[in-house]
Each structure stands twice: as C-alpha cells, then as structure tokens.
Amino acid sequence: MKNDKRGRKVFFTVALVLLFAGGLTAGYLYLSLGTGLQREQEKPSAAQVAQEVQGSSPLKIYYPVNGYLQMEERVVTPMILTREDAARATVQEFLKGPAGMLDPSIPPDTRLLGTYFGADGELFIDLSDAFRRNFQGDALTEYLLLRGLYESLLSNVSGIKDVRLLIDGNEIETIGGHMLANVPLGRELITNSPQSTGVSNAANGISNGTGPE
Amino acid sequence: MLLRKILMNKFLSAFIVCFAFMTLWAQASGAAASPGNTVVVDAGHGGYDAGIVYNSPDGMQTNEKDADLRIARAVISTLRAAGTEAFATRPVDRYMDISQRARAAQAKSPGLFLSVHLSSTGAFNIYVTSLPQDQTDPGQFYLYSNRQRPYIGESRDFASALEQSIKQAFPNVSVLYTEIPLPLLDMIGAPAVMLECPSPAYLNYRDPAVAGRIAQAVAGAVRAYEK
Secondary structure (H helix, E strand, C coil): CCHHHHHHHHHHHHHHHHHHHHHHHHHHHHHHHHHHHHHHHHHHHHHHHHHHCCCCCEEEEEEECCCCCEEEEEEEEECCCCCEEEEHHHHHHHCCCCCCEEEECCCCCCCEEEEEECCCCCCEEEEEEEEHHHCCCCCHHHHHHHHHHHHHHHHHCCCCCCEEECCCCECCCCCCCCCCCCHHHHHCCCCCCCCCHHHHHCCCCCCCCCCCC | CHHHHHCCCCCCHHHHHHHHHHHHHHHHHHHHHHHEEEEEEEECCCCCCCCCCEEEECEEEEHHHHHHHHHHHHHHHHHCCCEEEEEEEECCCCCCCCCHHHHHCCCCCEEEEEEEECCCCCEEEEEEECCCCCCCCCCCCHHCHHHHHHHHHHHHHHHHHHHHHHHHHCCCCEEEEEECCCCHCCCCCEEEEEEEEECCCCCCCEEEEHHHHHHHHHHHHHHHHHC
C-alpha cells in the first residue's frame, strides 16, 4: 500500500518534470522560429537602406540572365542629385553585371566614358570599345543586353525621351551583328504584343520554345 | 448578214486569242513571283567580325563567321541541286553591315530569306522579327519595318516549317521559336527568318556532314513551305 503511494508520487513527479521540460522546449522553439520569420520580414529593401544610410540612393538595374531580364536593387553612394548623376550611376552598376554570376552577358572591361542629354531629351551613353569588342552572344543575348541597359536607365533617370549609344564617342552600326546600335534604343527595342503565347513571351525577351502556329 | 457573221467570228477569235495570251502571261508572271522560288541565304558576321568564338578542349578554335558561311554554302548547294534558285549575300569571308546585307538580298527579289547564325546555347533558335505597335510612329523610319510587315504571316509559316523540319532532322536537340525586333529581317520585303544553330560546344562544325544535315533540314522546310 505504502509502496503503491510512493510509486504514484514518483510517477507524477517525473510526469510534471517532463511536462515542464516539454513546455520549455516548445517555448524556445516558438520564440526562435518566430524571431527568424520576423527577421525575414524585416529585411529592408534597397530603398529603405538608402533612406537610412544618408548620402546613398537606390537603383533598379535590369540584367540579362539566361534569356530573361532580371531586376536587382542596388544602393549607390554618394547621393544622386542630378539626372546625369543618375545616368552615370545606373550605367556603372549595369556594367558591373548581376550579383554572383560567373558568366554574365555584359561585355567585360567596358568603361563608361560619358553621359549627356541631347537638346531633345535623348540620353547619350558613351562606352569604351570593349562593349563591342568583348561581346559574345547570339541575337537574344544582344537584344537583352541593350534592352536591359535601356530599361535600367528608364527606371532610374527621369525625363528620358530615348537612349542612344556611342562607342568611343562615335555611333556604330551594331554591337554584336544582330541589332542596330545607331538608332534610338527605345524605338528599336520596344515592339507590339504579338498574337501567340510563344511570341508574346519572346517580345519580352523570354523564349519558351512554343512554335509560331 | 454574211459580213456580220464574219465580223462576229473575227471578234470571237480575237477575244479567244487575247484571253489565252493573258491567261498564259498571268500564269507565267505568277510563277515568277511565287514565294520560295528564289531563296537568299545570309551567312552572319564575317571579316573582322568573328561572331561567337569557341575554344574547344582540344585547343581548336571555331569562329561563328566560318560556321555560318559553311552552313550557308551547304544550304545553297542543296537548294540548287533540288532546282531552287539560291543566292548568298556574303559568299566569302568579308565584313558586311546590316544594311549592305539587306540591299544584297533585295537585289535578288527573294521569295524567301534566311539568315544563318550560331546560338550561345545547345538549341536551335528560330527568329521572326517583332514589329512595332504604332504604325504611324515616325520611328519606323529607323526600322524599315514596313518592308517586312506584309510578309510577317508568311515569315511565321516558314519558321513553323523550319521548326518541324529541324525537329525531324535533329530529334535530340531543342528547337526554340522567338520573336524579337531584328533589323535585318525588318528590311526584307519577303518572308524572312533567322536560324541560329547550336553552339560549337554541341555540334562540330569542322565536320562537313553537320552543315550537310542542317542544309537538308532547311531544304526540307523550303519544300514544305512551298507546298
């Protein structure tokens, strides 16, 4: 009888200790997971970082990656004050290529030589000859390279009517032999929304292998 | 009465002769303008513009301009052997700009135009140009797109025939269809398609049989399109 009572007491004590330990573990797990999620949610955008870090500006850059245009947010210092600053910073970030890419479509060793606005609001981008000389790619790669540069400038620089490309200060006919580089890029690159699925995607720089039928 | 009969017979005979002549003439001129009768093949790049340069593990270098020219020559000789008139915009290794290529093609009044390039990937890429939305946009001046606009449907038909033919000839290789604005195709007043063959990393263009297989596939597509 006495042994029975002692056994019950031990059993309840052990159960209580296990319950307490379980509660502690569950509480710890809940708190640590919750904090992790919170941290994820609180991850600031490039714009927020730029707001917090005085003297910096956020930029949206469109890179050609595997047959698509991929947008990346970059924060640059010093603070962008003029349209020319914005154009320079955008092109410089574009030429750096997408983060973590081993084989970017951006021609290596290209330098920005200058930017200026023409009288009619066209933005002229003057790049070094490496942009043409070191380009290696097919028609879609060339299209996305020019489209990425154009979209990046349009996203970050206000009041652009169109974009024109110069190589070492001169107009050249083509960068890679498929697209014209001596015409305003917007006029050349922006076209209609064609009819079939494959066509529609392709017009946005995406090839999905769907036939033209 | 007799005079009237003779006159009627004369008029009738003249009418029949004229009708027969006009029918034959229309048929003859129709045949000359029928699509696919003359094919112009453009080998991409050339001269100092090597295009994609591929260095193989065995130390050999393949320049896109040479592979393009080899394929274009094979396509032309295959088409000619089948009785189709075929011409090259760039018969030798020399640089031509985009406008020069278009002028060389237009000079032959082509029924079909094919530009040959290499892809950066292991797939065949078939391109048709994508035309601007606003037909009143003065920017079209730059694109010459009004020349291609009436033929865009036929360009898609030829692209479709080419896609099928290449899939049959190379069953293990992907064939992708894409529409992007391509100025050379914009400038052509005929059904116009750009074909990119797989990168030299996937096909050995030093082997003449490869160009021959591609040429047979293109010739098959031309036949299918003409039908």
